Amino acid sequence: MTGKHLTRRSMLKLAGLSLFGAAVAACGGTPAPTATPAKPAAEPTKPVAAATPAPAAKGIVLKGMMWGGSQRDEQRDAALRAVYPDLPKVEFVVGGSGDFEVANTLRLALASGDKNNIPDIVQFNKTQVPEFAIAGELMDLGDIYDKYKNDIYAGVAEVCQYDKKWVGFPLQLKSKLFYYRGDMFEKAGIKTSDIKTTADFITVGKAFHEKFPNSYIINMGPQPAGYFGWEIYSAYDNARFADPDGKWVVANAQWFNDGFKFFKDILDNKISLPIEDFSTDWQKGFKENAIAGSLIAQWMANFLPTYVPDQKGLWKYELWPVFQPMADQRYGSDAAGSLKVIFKKCPHPKEAADYMTKWALDKTGVLAVAKGQGLTPMIKSAKDEFIAWTKKGEKPPALTDAQWQVYPSNFFGPDYYEVEFKSYDYLKSFVYDPSATKEKPILDQWLNKYLTGAVGLAEALKNAEADMKQQIGNPYKI
Template sequence: MKTTKLVLLTTALVLSAVGCSDSGQPSPKADPGQPAAKSNPPAGNEAAAQLQFWDMVWGPPEYIDTAKALVDQFNKEHPNIKVNYQSTPWNNWYQTFTSAIAAGTAPDISTGAGYQAFQFSQMGAILPIDDVIDDLKKNGKLDDFLPNTADLMKYDGHYVSLPWAIDIRVPYYRKDLFEKAGVTPPKTWDELRTVAKKLSGGGKYGMVMPGDTGGTHYVFSFMFNNNGGLFTKDKKIDFTNARNTEAIQFLSDMVKDGSINPAGSGFTGDDATKSFGQGDAAIIIKNPGFPAQLPELKDKIGLMDPLTGPHGDKGTIFWVNNIMLYKQSKHPKEAKEFLKWWSDNNKPLWLKGHVTQLPVRKTFTEDPYFTNDPERKEILEKWIPIGKTTAYPYPAVFPELNEIEGEGVMQTMTQEIMLGKNPKSIMDKADKTMKSIMKEK
């Protein structure tokens, strides 16, 4: 693999962390284009195989402390392997990894953005882990992964990563505003439209939808809630299908009703959170754990049940985040050993590290940390089973989704919905762009 190929990628792919890398926490600054700093091997353990583990910032400061403690535990249990932990910020993450790969200084193992393993596998930089999957099957551990998570990690006939967490979008509502308006949480699209109208007026809106990437999650959620999707089962663009059209028209109708703030076209996700927190909007779609971002309103924020679409369907968008190995590793056997150990033992990342995403291991979700928390329990039981990836109904993930989500086509369409533009024209334009990305005529 020539390194020149690594540095000629389109800048659009830089945005592939969309939706799946949000830790809800500010990230430390990183110098653009510079690889993450390597940790020096500790003295006294030079004979051990040295592994570099680059872990993204998936939560608050206690996340990093917890991850470091886990690495220390592994090192004590495996004297023949020394894992050096590197906390890697999201700022300029793409340049960090591509620069390291091009320079021959890639880590042995890393976590990363939802499509990162597929993107770098296309470059020839990712080490397949088919043997790891086979081992998990043989010892029965693969059955501990939530359905349709491990198989999503297959690309070009090989498993390129191992899933560890799920990021998903769910709707929250202001209990106090609903009570004041004399309405209850909706169960169907028709009920949502009626409730949103009653909650709107006088500068207040039933729902706030930002014009950035976070707003595209609303569009995906409603399309999947109507069993729509961007693709056919054989990976052809199918954006203008009847179910998607119905979903886009519904959102457009809500804008016309005055139920969605049109100024949201210029909102960021933080702006939307502020609007919701100030009581200017009653419904918002966010990631698990969102109420913790507004601690003063925590008791006033409720999680809605999945809506039933016009044809009886339920669904929303989710991403399966993963952990991957790199071909440059001088110790692939030891890296795979650490990968399996990390997957088996990283439950403390939730219990102590407070990751806002949800684990893919069934046994982890049975912990009281999840079963005794109403919000986490409800998302795991009601929302995770109906989650769909951007590739739906195609059964796996692929590199082009980086551009589909990050190039700007979905953001532009979301903004145009809020600006009241014709749904058919904006869908036709988006369809043309997506076909270009997929190299379809």
């Protein structure tokens, strides 16, 4: 089936019924991150027994909303039905081109007062969750997670919990990985195990560029990619713009201070190719061997193989270096991750929760979706079977031959997922508040001024905080 887009008439109808002007904030605030996750256990947890199929509810049709397109959700649904054929049918609706638009669509639906306007299953990024969790709109999934909580990665708890309550099912964990050209590093005599500090990284970056004058260990210009900063800042405990009382902490925040300094060291020492991520020159930089590394999130595994398919087997991967004296940079994330939530007021919350449990937490369903569409499992008990399956080279029915050729385990090597799974236990989230969409541009503006030498570090952070106070006030009052 093809996912539907909300019509202009439907949107206008909802807009006319809503208090739209009071609900514009795109990012919600998140709770303080949980304590630093324990190191991954040596042995996987015992698998949870498969969920018992529930009789299909007669006449029930669930509505699932996502952004961008519905093809992947449709493919996953088809794979799930191969093992659970009695699940209710699902109609997939595209709520916008991105996560912010989906969140706005839900604000309108809730304001309409008509539960039929509220989808049963909604895709969010973690940054959208707090707004609706604070308002008490999201279904409490605690009873479900009581059965599965010992079978999930620490990153799942970071993404799917708010204020210690389970409010969603995991879709993607945006943990941090370091991708690099193993062949070029070897020729330059560089071992990643020697990179323990930020100073080590600068030294290695210089040595690499000396060996390969037309190549750089990473790319970064005077305006680093937005997610690069948050990946660094989120490694710190309780990293945030303001405390829960609305008191700003930017000027004296260790996470911003350390991150800004690291970026400046990279630029001043000329170890990065000065182009931006997702610019027109980015792919070209990889293709021409000008970019030989990327400190980024695990989602890069879905892009890099399509950029340079001829470099198959040359790229290596591992957790980020610790990067002392900063907080342990193996931890952190790019906006934590994405998840599926269920609104209390939707037409079929119980049936939606049962569907998503089988889709995201039940081993039988999880493996069916993984093997049918290629989605990485988020439960530990599925890990070994999933990895064994990827090593067999059996193409998921939903993928084309071309897509299968650039599948991570084919492009990077059969052991790729061992490292990605390991990274899930190192995921931590930055503590976003409801005004994050206003705070981020202000911080980035002063970061750019600092990196270009217009202001000093202390002045940059002090002025960023002053601008936030003036332009935003209390970030929790929107």
